[in-house]
Amino acid sequence: MSNQRMKIGLWISAWVLLPMLMLVSLLNGSAVLSLSDIWEGSDLSRRILYELRLPRVLLVMLSGGLLAIAGAVVQALFRNPLADPGLIGVSGGAALAAVAWQVVASAALGSGIWVSAGTPLAAFAGGMLVTFFVIRIARNTSGISALTLLLTGIAINAIAGAGIAGLKYLSDSMTLRQVTFWLMGNVQGASWWAVLMLLLISVIFVPVLIRHAVRLNLLLLGEQQALLLGVDVEKTQRRLVLITALMVGAVVSMVGLIGFVGLVVPHLVRLMNGPDNRFLLPMSFLLGALLLLLADLVARIIAAPAELPIGLITALIGGPVFLFMIAYQQRGRGAC
Amino acid sequence: MLKAESISVMRNGQAVLDNASVDIRPGCLHVILGPNGAGKTSLLKALTGLTRVDSGRVLLHGEKVQSYSISERSLLMSVLLQEQSLDFPFKVRDVVSMGAYPVNATLLQMDSVVQQAMAALEIEHLAERNYTALSGGEKQRTHVARLLVQTTADTRYVLLDEPLKAIDLKHQVALMQQFRAMANQGKAVLLVLHDLTLAAQFADSITLMDKGRIIKTGSVEQVMQPDILSTVFQTPINATQAMGHTLFFVHSI
Numbered sequence: 001m002s003n004q005r006m007k008i009g010l011w012i013s014a015w016v017l018l019p020m021l022m023l024v025s026l027l028n029g030s031a032v033l034s035l036s037d038i039w040e041g042s043d044l045s046r047r048i049l050y051e052l053r054l055p056r057v058l059l060v061m062l063s064g065g066l067l068a069i070a071g072a073v074v075q076a077l078f079r080n081p082l083a084d085p086g087l088i089g090v091s092g093g094a095a096l097a098a099v100a101w102q103v104v105a106s107a108a109l110g111s112g113i114w115v116s117a118g119t120p121l122a123a124f125a126g127g128m129l130v131t132f133f134v135i136r137i138a139r140n141t142s143g144i145s146a147l148t149l150l151l152t153g154i155a156i157n158a159i160a161g162a163g164i165a166g167l168k169y170l171s172d173s174m175t176l177r178q179v180t181f182w183l184m185g186n187v188q189g190a191s192w193w194a195v196l197m198l199l200l201i202s203v204i205f206v207p208v209l210i211r212h213a214v215r216l217n218l219l220l221l222g223e224q225q226a227l228l229l230g231v232d233v234e235k236t237q238r239r240l241v242l243i244t245a246l247m248v249g250a251v252v253s254m255v256g257l258i259g260f261v262g263l264v265v266p267h268l269v270r271l272m273n274g275p276d277n278r279f280l281l282p283m284s285f286l287l288g289a290l291l292l293l294l295a296d297l298v299a300r301i302i303a304a305p306a307e308l309p310i311g312l313i314t315a316l317i318g319g320p321v322f323l324f325m326i327a328y329q330q331r332g333r334g335a336c
Numbered sequence: 337m338l339k340a341e342s343i344s345v346m347r348n349g350q351a352v353l354d355n356a357s358v359d360i361r362p363g364c365l366h367v368i369l370g371p372n373g374a375g376k377t378s379l380l381k382a383l384t385g386l387t388r389v390d391s392g393r394v395l396l397h398g399e400k401v402q403s404y405s406i407s408e409r410s411l412l413m414s415v416l417l418q419e420q421s422l423d424f425p426f427k428v429r430d431v432v433s434m435g436a437y438p439v440n441a442t443l444l445q446m447d448s449v450v451q452q453a454m455a456a457l458e459i460e461h462l463a464e465r466n467y468t469a470l471s472g473g474e475k476q477r478t479h480v481a482r483l484l485v486q487t488t489a490d491t492r493y494v495l496l497d498e499p500l501k502a503i504d505l506k507h508q509v510a511l512m513q514q515f516r517a518m519a520n521q522g523k524a525v526l527l528v529l530h531d532l533t534l535a536a537q538f539a540d541s542i543t544l545m546d547k548g549r550i551i552k553t554g555s556v557e558q559v560m561q562p563d564i565l566s567t568v569f570q571t572p573i574n575a576t577q578a579m580g581h582t583l584f585f586v587h588s589i
Contacts, residue, residue: 003427003464079423218434222421224386229486230410230438274466275424 006273014286018061021290025057025297030305056190060296060310061289062198063187063251064261065206068288070244071262072269072280073209076216077240078138078149081270082325084263085248088134088149089156090127091259094245094252096160096167097126099179103171120197124249130156131241182256185311187296194254201250205243206285212240213277220275258311260318261288267325337361338383338401338413338493338524343392345378352378354548355392362492365519366526367535370545371569376528377418379545380497383526384415410438414486418497418528420479425466428459431478435485446485453484456514458507472502480511487518494518495526500534512538532573532584536560544568560584 026049027033037045067085074090075083085091101122105115134156138148164183168176181188215236218226227233251258265288269280295313302308338360345353353375360366360383368376381387382394385401394401396412404412414435422431432453436446454460457477462470467478480499487494494515500508508531516538519525529535535542535556542559544551546568552559565573565584574587 079421081424214437217426217430218437220422220424220426221434222417222419224381225417225420227386227406228384228410228413228415228417229434230407232406270425274430275426276430 003273007279010272010283011286014283014290018286018290018293021293021297022057022061025060025293026053028297029053029300030307052190055192055195056187056296057293058195059190059198059255060187060292062195062202063255063258064265064292064295065285065289066198066202066247066251067258067261067292068265068284069206069209069281070247072266072277072284073212073216073240073244074262075266076219076277077237077244079220079222080149081267082263083149084260085127085244086257086259086262088130088153089160090130090134090245090248091252091257092157092160093130094123094127094249095183095257096163097129098123098249098253099164099167099183102179103167103175106175107171120250120253123253124246127249127252128242128245131245135237135241181309183311184309185256185258185314187255187310188307198250198254201247202285205247206282209240209243210278210281212236213281216240216277216281217275256311258292258314260314260322261292263325264318264321265291267321337395337397339395340379340383341392341395343382343389343394345375345382345387346390351548353382353389356545356548356550357392358383358543358550358553360493360524360526361541362524363519363522364524364540365515365538366524366541366543367539368526368528368543368545369530369532369535370551373547374545375548376545377497378548379543380415380495380526380528381417384413384495385409407438410486411488411490413493413495414483414491415494416479416483416496416499418501420475422467425468427463428465428467428470428478429454429463431467432459432481432485435482435487438486439488449485453481456484456510457481458510473504473507476502477507484514487523491523493524493526497528498530499527500529500531508534532560532565533582536582536584556582 027035031048033041033045033049038049041049071084074085074088075081098119101118102115105118109115134149134152137152168179171179215231218229218231219233219236221229223233266280266284269283269287273279273283292310292314295317296310299308299310299313340356340358342355342357343353344351344355356375356379358379368379370376378387382389383401385394385404388402396404401409429450433446433450435453436450439446441449451460454463457480459474459477459481462474462478467475470478480496483494483496499511503511512534515525515527519540539556541554542556543553544559544564551568552564560582562573562575571586572588573584575582575584
């Protein structure tokens with residue numbers, strides 16, 4: 001029962017904090033606005049609000065939510081709490097494909113609608129390709145090996161890094177600048193079109209993921225045991241890999257590489273309420289939105305009027321948390 | 337009836353199952369015995385349809401086991417594999433409740449089924465504990481309780497690979513009595529065991545395996561003869577009678 005109270009408490013605090021943080025985020029930045037600006041501000045302050053800050057706030061929230069829930073699903077699929085779309089190379093693969101598309105397409109087609117519209121598709125394809133590839137390599141007779149998984153991730157990230165560096169070398173200075181900023185996690189150019197795209201993906205696919213929560217719980221027993229309990233393991237895996245790759249690909253193509261959200265957020269939720277995916281998945285989405293919004297706020301005000309890339313902030317916080325998680329796991333193992 | 341007809345399973349060019357035939361009949365408690373690597377697990381997995389056979393066929397009610405859908409199979413058979421690899425700190429109650437996935441029941445009905453299963457394995461006091469913090473035997477009892485939840489009136493076959501692993505004597509006996517009761521209700525129960533005396537005490541039918549082949553199958557009296565057992569287990573095994581039971585022991589030590 002105390003478990004139940006914990007869940008309700010977490011839900012309520014997340015739903016109370018989120019709008020408060022949104023408001024703070026809308027009003028703060030290089031130009032500080034007041035509450036009254038929202039409905040009776042000057043033309044300038046209204047433009048700042050509705051053309052710059054609101055789409056940015058929404059884009060950040062949706063990105064954080066999608067990255068976190070995708071991370072939680074990937075961890076259940078791989079049966080490893082250290083799995084993360086960034087660590088196992090999915091984000092890297094998506095980024096490489098997106099950069100390749102931008103460089104090649106802008107050289108061939110100039111700068112048209114085709115270049116920007118194709119980027120999410122390329123990122124999705126890259127992310128999906130890497131996910132299937134990683135599963136293929138890391139799976140052995142007794143399931144998916146965590147060590148192989150992380151080593152494969154290192155290799156893929158190295159390849160993706162080299163590929164991106166090569167493409168940067170080939171690209172003209174304009175594209176180079178764009179690509180560099182975008183790779184560090186860039187939400188400055190948030191457009192309503194990007195918000196709409198991520199919103200659509202969230203509305204359609206987040207409920208699908210949550211509907212698979214019980215099946216994901218059973219998968220944690222092992223693939224064969226899940227099958228014997230009536231879970232169509234292959235179909236479930238295939239479907240979830242596609243959805244998470246789509247989510248990660250879309251986010252990467254819109255805001256670039258934002259690391260550690262998919263790792264740290266589900267971990268925090270598990271610490272608070274255990275590994276049950278029925279709670280973990282929706283709560284990760286919510287907490288992911290909340291924490292990335294907070295990171296974005298920090299990125300905007302810590303060096304104001306200059307802005308830090310959001311990926312820098314998440315790496316600064318996420319890196320140490322990840323180290324702590326590894327150390328904690330090792331200690332648990334050492335204690336027999 | 338669940339039936340294996342001369343099935344063979346190859347792995348890396350080696351036969352882990354070689355021309356094995358076995359009938360799993362309702363109302364019967366079947367036990368598979370044999371040394372490590374004899375093919376016991378391979379036979380059990382082939383019977384569930386989990387591994388594909390390279391020759392021969394596995395028939396469930398006269399039809400190929402793989403022609404049944406995954407969910408149909410999970411309703412007809414409840415299976416506990418030897419390896420359980422759960423590394424996430426679920427509550428014991430949640431792990432036991434996972435057995436309810438294939439079953440069509442209301443939440444309230446399931447609650448009482450889960451409670452009964454935990455009572456049967458005497459793990460009620462662990463219900464709110466984290467699974468990962470349990471001892472080996474407690475973990476095993478949690479999984480057996482999960483299997484009890486999956487086993488309903490519609491379940492025809494109950495198959496367990498080394499269910500007594502790491503479990504203490506008291507609970508071993510309680511579990512064997514539970515399996516006996518399931519067989520008496522008309523279910524077909526198949527167990528892979530290592531304890532010869534418990535096998536002789538509870539089984540209706542014994543299948544003795546070695547090197548991927550079935551050496552002998554039949555009643556306890558037919559199969560569990562000291563000379564056959566000694567050859568298969570490559571250990572001098574003897575038997576004695578006490579209080580109406582046959583006890584097996586190793587006589588060189």
